[in-house]
Amino acid sequence: MHLNVETLALINGGQALVLALLLWFGTRNGSNNAVQGLRMRATALLIEACGDFILAFDFKLSSLTVLLVGNTFNLSAQALTIVALRIVLNRTLRWREAIALGVAGWLGVTYFATVHPDYLLRVLWGSVFLSCNAALNIAALWGGCSKRDTRAQCLLLWAYLLAVALLVWRNVTLWTAVTPPQGIGAPTVVNVVYVFLLGMQPLMASVGFLLLYNEILQRELHDLARIDPLTGVTNRLGLLEASETLLARARSRREPIGVLLIDADHFKSINDRFGHDDGDRVLLELVYSIRRMLRTGDLVGRVGGEEFLVLSPSVKEADLLALAERIRNAVERTSFHIAGQAYTLTVSIGAAIADPGELDMMGARRRADTALYEAKRAGRNCVMISATA
Numbered sequence: 001m002h003l004n005v006e007t008l009a010l011i012n013g014g015q016a017l018v019l020a021l022l023l024w025f026g027t028r029n030g031s032n033n034a035v036q037g038l039r040m041r042a043t044a045l046l047i048e049a050c051g052d053f054i055l056a057f058d059f060k061l062s063s064l065t066v067l068l069v070g071n072t073f074n075l076s077a078q079a080l081t082i083v084a085l086r087i088v089l090n091r092t093l094r095w096r097e098a099i100a101l102g103v104a105g106w107l108g109v110t111y112f113a114t115v116h117p118d119y120l121l122r123v124l125w126g127s128v129f130l131s132c133n134a135a136l137n138i139a140a141l142w143g144g145c146s147k148r149d150t151r152a153q154c155l156l157l158w159a160y161l162l163a164v165a166l167l168v169w170r171n172v173t174l175w176t177a178v179t180p181p182q183g184i185g186a187p188t189v190v191n192v193v194y195v196f197l198l199g200m201q202p203l204m205a206s207v208g209f210l211l212l213y214n215e216i217l218q219r220e221l222h223d224l225a226r227i228d229p230l231t232g233v234t235n236r237l238g239l240l241e242a243s244e245t246l247l248a249r250a251r252s253r254r255e256p257i258g259v260l261l262i263d264a265d266h267f268k269s270i271n272d273r274f275g276h277d278d279g280d281r282v283l284l285e286l287v288y289s290i291r292r293m294l295r296t297g298d299l300v301g302r303v304g305g306e307e308f309l310v311l312s313p314s315v316k317e318a319d320l321l322a323l324a325e326r327i328r329n330a331v332e333r334t335s336f337h338i339a340g341q342a343y344t345l346t347v348s349i350g351a352a353i354a355d356p357g358e359l360d361m362m363g364a365r366r367r368a369d370t371a372l373y374e375a376k377r378a379g380r381n382c383v384m385i386s387a388t389a
C-alpha cells in the first residue's frame with residue numbers, strides 16, 4: 001500500500017472543516033459549559049483544517065514553509081482541544097500548559113527540520129509533544145471515571161491511552177529498525193495503523209466530544225429532576241431513591257435509620273405579612289440552618305412547601321432526638337432577615353426510627369408524620385418521637 005501524506009492531509013482537512021461547521025451550527029442555541037467547550041472544539045477543527053489544507057496543497061510555498069506553517073496551525077488546534085475538553089468537563093483550563101506545550105512542540109519540530117535535520121528525532125519530538133497533550137487530556141478525564149454514568153468519559157480516556165501506546169510503538173519500531181524508513185509514507189505495519197487512525201482522528205475525537213456532551217447533559221437532567229429549584233436540596237424523587245439506597249445499606253449492616261420530619265411553624269403568617277419572595281428567602285435560610293446541624297452522611301430533602309425530611313443513617317433513638325433538638329434550637333436562635341429587619345422562626349419536628357427489617361421507608365415516614373402532628377398539637381417549637389414499629 002502506498003501512503004500519500006498529501007492525500008491524508010486532504011482527507012483530514014475536509015473532515016475537520018465539515019465537522020467544525022456541524023459543531024458550530026449545531027450548538028448555536030446553547031450557552032452552558034459543555035456547549036462552550038464544543039464551540040472551542042469547532043474552532044480547533046477549523047484551525048486544524050487550515051493546517052491540513054496547507055500541507056495538502058502547498059500553495060506554491062517551499063516545503064519548509066509548508067511544514068512550519070502547517071505545524072503552527074495543527075499545534076494551535078491541539079492546544080485549543082486541550083482547553084475545549086477541560087471546558088466540557090468543567091476542569092481547570094490549563095491554558096498556560098497547553099500554550100507552552102504547543103510552543104515547545106513547534107520549536108522542536110522546526111529545529112529538527114531546519115537547524116539539525118533528523119527524521120527520527122523529529123518524530124520522537126513530535127511524539128513526546130503529542131503524548132504530553134494526551135497526558136493533559138488523560139488527567140482531565142481521569143477524575144470520576146469509575147462512576148457508572150461516565151461511560152463516554154472512560155471511553156475517551158482509553159482512546160487517549162491507546163494513542164500514547166501507538167506513539168510508543170511507532171517510535172520503538174523506528175529506532176530499532178536496521179534501516180529506519182524515512183517518512184510517514186513508508187508502507188510499514190505501524191505506519192499503516194498510524195496513518196489510518198490519524199486520518200480518522202478529527203472524526204473520532206469529535207464523536208468522543210459529542211458522546212461526552214450527551215453524557216453531561218444526561219447527568220445534568222438527572223440531577224435537575226432530583227433537586228428542589230428553590231432551596232437546592234433533594235426533592236421528593238431524589239429522597240425516594242436515596243431512601244431506597246440507604247435502607248438497602250442499613251439492611252446489610254443491620255443498622256437503623258433515623259427519620260426527621262421538620263415543619264416551619266406558622267409559615268403562612270410570614271407569607272401573608274411579607275409576601276412570597278421574602279417567604280422564599282426565609283425558606284432558603286431555614287434550609288441553611290438545618291444543613292449546618294447535620295453530620296456527614298445525613299441527607300436533607302424538601303417534601304412539600306415548608307416541610308423537610310432528614311434521613312440520618314446508623315443512629316439510635318437518643319442520637320436522633322439529640323440531632324432533632326440541635327436543629328430545633330439552631331432554627332430558634334437564627335435571625336431571619338426580612339426587609340432589613342430580623343425575625344425569628346421556629347420548627348416542629350417529628351422523629352421516627354426505621355428498623356433495618358422494614359421493607360421501605362413508608363412506615364417510618366408515617367410514624368414521623370404522626371409525631372410531627374403531636375408536636376404541632378403540643379404547641380409547636382418542639383420535638384416528638386414516635387414509638388418504634
Ligand SMILES: Nc1nc2c(ncn2[C@@H]2O[C@H](COP(=O)(O)OP(=O)(O)OP(=O)(O)O)[C@@H](O)[C@H]2O)c(=O)[nH]1
Nearest residue numbers: 263264265266267268269271276277279280305306
Ligand atoms: N414563600 C413560600 N411559601 C410557601 C412555599 N410553599 C408553601 N408555602 C407556604 O407555606 C404556608 C404553609 O401554611 P400552613 O400549611 O397553613 O402551615 P403554617 O402556616 O406553617 O402553620 P403550621 O404548620 O400549622 O404551624 C402557606 O402559606 C404556603 O403558601 C414556597 O415555596 N415559598
